[in-house]
Amino acid sequence: MKTNRMVSVIWHFIIFTTVVILIFPVVFSIGVSFKPLADAYNNVLNFIPFPLTMENYAKLFHTLPVVKIVFNTFIVASVVTTFKLITSFLAAYAFVYFDFKGKRILYFVLISTIFIPFTVTMIPNYLIVSELGLIDSVWGVILPQLADAMGIFLIHQSMRGIPFSLIEAARLDHISHGRVMKDIVLPLVRPSVTSAGIWFFITTWNEFVWPVLILKTVDNYTLPLALQMFISSEGGTDFTVAMAVSVITMIIPLALYLMFQRYIIGTFTSSGIK
Amino acid sequence: MKDIVFENVSKTYGKTEVVKNLNFRVREGERLILLGPSGCGKSTTLRMIAGLEEITAGNLYMNGRRVNDVPSGERNVAMVFQNYALYPHMTVRENITYGLKVQKVPQDEIEKRLDHVLEMLQLIGCENRLPKDLSGGQRQRVALARALVKRSNYFLLDEPLSNLDVQLRISARKELKKIHDLYKQTIVYVTHDQIEAMTLGDRIALMYDGKLQMLDTPENVYNRPANVFTARFIGSPPTNILKINYFNGKVHIGSQSFTLSDMWVKHIGRKGTKNLLLGIRPEHIEISAQPLENSLRGKVKYVENQGNEYCVYTNLEGQEAAVISGHNHWRPDELVYLRLSGHRIHFFNAETEKSIGYPEALLDKQSPSHENIGQRMSV
Numbered sequence: 001m002k003t004n005r006m007v008s009v010i011w012h013f014i015i016f017t018t019v020v021i022l023i024f025p026v027v028f029s030i031g032v033s034f035k036p037l038a039d040a041y042n043n044v045l046n047f048i049p050f051p052l053t054m055e056n057y058a059k060l061f062h063t064l065p066v067v068k069i070v071f072n073t074f075i076v077a078s079v080v081t082t083f084k085l086i087t088s089f090l091a092a093y094a095f096v097y098f099d100f101k102g103k104r105i106l107y108f109v110l111i112s113t114i115f116i117p118f119t120v121t122m123i124p125n126y127l128i129v130s131e132l133g134l135i136d137s138v139w140g141v142i143l144p145q146l147a148d149a150m151g152i153f154l155i156h157q158s159m160r161g162i163p164f165s166l167i168e169a170a171r172l173d174h175i176s177h178g179r180v181m182k183d184i185v186l187p188l189v190r191p192s193v194t195s196a197g198i199w200f201f202i203t204t205w206n207e208f209v210w211p212v213l214i215l216k217t218v219d220n221y222t223l224p225l226a227l228q229m230f231i232s233s234e235g236g237t238d239f240t241v242a243m244a245v246s247v248i249t250m251i252i253p254l255a256l257y258l259m260f261q262r263y264i265i266g267t268f269t270s271s272g273i274k
Numbered sequence: 275m276k277d278i279v280f281e282n283v284s285k286t287y288g289k290t291e292v293v294k295n296l297n298f299r300v301r302e303g304e305r306l307i308l309l310g311p312s313g314c315g316k317s318t319t320l321r322m323i324a325g326l327e328e329i330t331a332g333n334l335y336m337n338g339r340r341v342n343d344v345p346s347g348e349r350n351v352a353m354v355f356q357n358y359a360l361y362p363h364m365t366v367r368e369n370i371t372y373g374l375k376v377q378k379v380p381q382d383e384i385e386k387r388l389d390h391v392l393e394m395l396q397l398i399g400c401e402n403r404l405p406k407d408l409s410g411g412q413r414q415r416v417a418l419a420r421a422l423v424k425r426s427n428y429f430l431l432d433e434p435l436s437n438l439d440v441q442l443r444i445s446a447r448k449e450l451k452k453i454h455d456l457y458k459q460t461i462v463y464v465t466h467d468q469i470e471a472m473t474l475g476d477r478i479a480l481m482y483d484g485k486l487q488m489l490d491t492p493e494n495v496y497n498r499p500a501n502v503f504t505a506r507f508i509g510s511p512p513t514n515i516l517k518i519n520y521f522n523g524k525v526h527i528g529s530q531s532f533t534l535s536d537m538w539v540k541h542i543g544r545k546g547t548k549n550l551l552l553g554i555r556p557e558h559i560e561i562s563a564q565p566l567e568n569s570l571r572g573k574v575k576y577v578e579n580q581g582n583e584y585c586v587y588t589n590l591e592g593q594e595a596a597v598i599s600g601h602n603h604w605r606p607d608e609l610v611y612l613r614l615s616g617h618r619i620h621f622f623n624a625e626t627e628k629s630i631g632y633p634e635a636l637l638d639k640q641s642p643s644h645e646n647i648g649q650r651m652s653v
Contacts, residue, residue, distance in 0.1 A: 163359060165357055165359035166361060168326050168353075169355065169359040169420075170373075171325075171345075172326075172346050172351060173347065173377070174345075174376075175347070184361055
């Protein structure tokens with residue numbers, strides 16, 4: 001009995017510490033974003049500022065077209081996520097349910113592209129985007145990201161878990177591939193599609209290196225680029241405003257998650273192929 | 275004609291030939307059972323009818339039309355899969371009606387057919403449940419219902435009862451017969467269970483190693499096996515196959531012999547086969563502790579209790595012969611006398627393992643009824 005309680009105390013301690021470590025930066029940045037600059041340097045440990053100031057947000061909205069930037073980021077993240085999901089789903093479906101020559105080799109080559117570092121494809125991609133005249137456009141950011149081998153891999157793995165006879169039963173009923181995808185396969189792989197979608201959205205939302213290469217004018221910026229303006233600006237790091245950008249960057253995916261939370265959790269709990 | 279004709283049909287995967295040169299016809303409205311051990315090609319054969327498996331060589335005709343290249347959806351077949359293949363995210367109602375909805379069957383017609391199968395298969399009350407909330411028997415009935423609502427000409431079943439317990443299997447067999455009497459579809463039914471084959475089949479196609487071994491009525495498959503494989507596969511315990519020498523009208527087993535009846539002597543003489551194997555079912559051997567006329571001497575090896583009777587395994591001149599006995603007097607190493615029932619013997623060519631046929635006098639005799647075989651075998 002005693003040892004059980006001891007184990008439980010240790011576990012709770014570990015969990016508590018992990019939560020604190022994860023939550024701390026969030027609380028810290030929210031706190032700092034509402035502090036005057038001087039206060040931020042002098043009272044570092046005072047997480048909850050008093051009195052609150054909105055001056056950082058005022059400055060931010062004054063210097064940058066924040067709404068436009070949020071909109072740009074949202075467009076990039078949602079278009080990329082949508083297309084990656086569509087292409088991954090279709091490719092995975094073809095790899096699982098169609099037989100064609102060279103299927104295994106093609107799949108192997110495709111999956112091996114996961115291991116190619118971004119820096120290797122960065123320059124060729126830049127040149128293509130530039131040739132297309134898409135420099136300084138969100139579409140230039142979006143275009144090379146419309147497909148993703150990792151997404152194909154994830155969805156492929158979960159599609160393989162669906163008994164093949166389900167698809168055969170549908171074939172016997174003369175049901176088209178489109179209907180099979182929509183009515184049978186998609187509902188059964190929804191958990192992995194949802195997780196891939198969340199993953200795509202967050203990584204694209206936070207993406208920095210690729211947009212910084214493509215986007216030149218502030219009007220076309222995405223949020224991580226705006227953040228960087230206050231960290232390495234010529235007048236020194238504007239720490240508190242940078243935190244305000246952080247909070248905005250963080251708050252939108254979080255709000256989206258909270259909005260769809262029930263649906264997302266439901267996806268993971270209701271699944272289960274027997 | 276809703277029949278199915280196999281004409282020199284073969285199927286190979288890479289270099290392995292799983293179905294070899296099949297030639298047979300499934301008659302309109304009959305229940306044909308594809309029976310055989312696992313890996314014999316019976317499921318592949320069924321899947322070729324369904325169009326789920328391509329035909330490597332030969333022709334397959336359905337309803338008089340060559341269907342080698344006709345997609346499964348256009349063959350008008352309904353199939354029940356071994357794992358039922360129910361859509362796990364759809365309710366029973368959705369599972370049953372999904373195909374009809376996609377085919378744009380009018381809603382009132384869908385409802386009519388749904389109500390009918392739900393009632394017939396005792397699924398009323400389960401309409402809104404998911405497959406995972408059903409018992410094995412209910413799932414099997416949903417799979418059956420889904421196939422039935424299509425009202426197809428061909429009904430294909432791939433070991434549909436193999437996941438059910440014995441009681442459910444017996445009731446499901448009855449149900450299937452009832453359904454067939456109602457709809458009269460052409461049924462092709464795959465199973466490795468000979469009792470299922472015997473009780474359900476109008477005819478049985480016994481397959482082994484990708485080849486058709488015998489295609490005939492259950493009575494004939496049981497009583498007139500076409501080859502050694504059929505004789506051994508059908509019936510439990512299996513038919514005894516004994517190595518014999520035949521000369522001067524006598525069957526010699528080791529140093530012993532017994533006299534054959536005239537009709538057999540004439541028949542074997544006509545066939546002219548020298549090298550023979552003798553087959554006889556355990557229930558067609560008489561066993562006695564006292565010498566019998568025209569019998570052979572053996573020694574008891576061990577006795578198996580089969581419930582209402584006993585199977586006595588004996589050593590007959592170094593070969594094993596199983597004998598069914600009504601009582602359990604037999605002790606290991608006991609000397610016994612075995613008499614082989616003359617008109618229940620089968621002879622096979624030892625080289626080809628094919629039956630040499632039967633004397634005409636025997637063929638005229640009526641075979642035991644279908645039901646009796648089922649009972650015998652379910653022991």
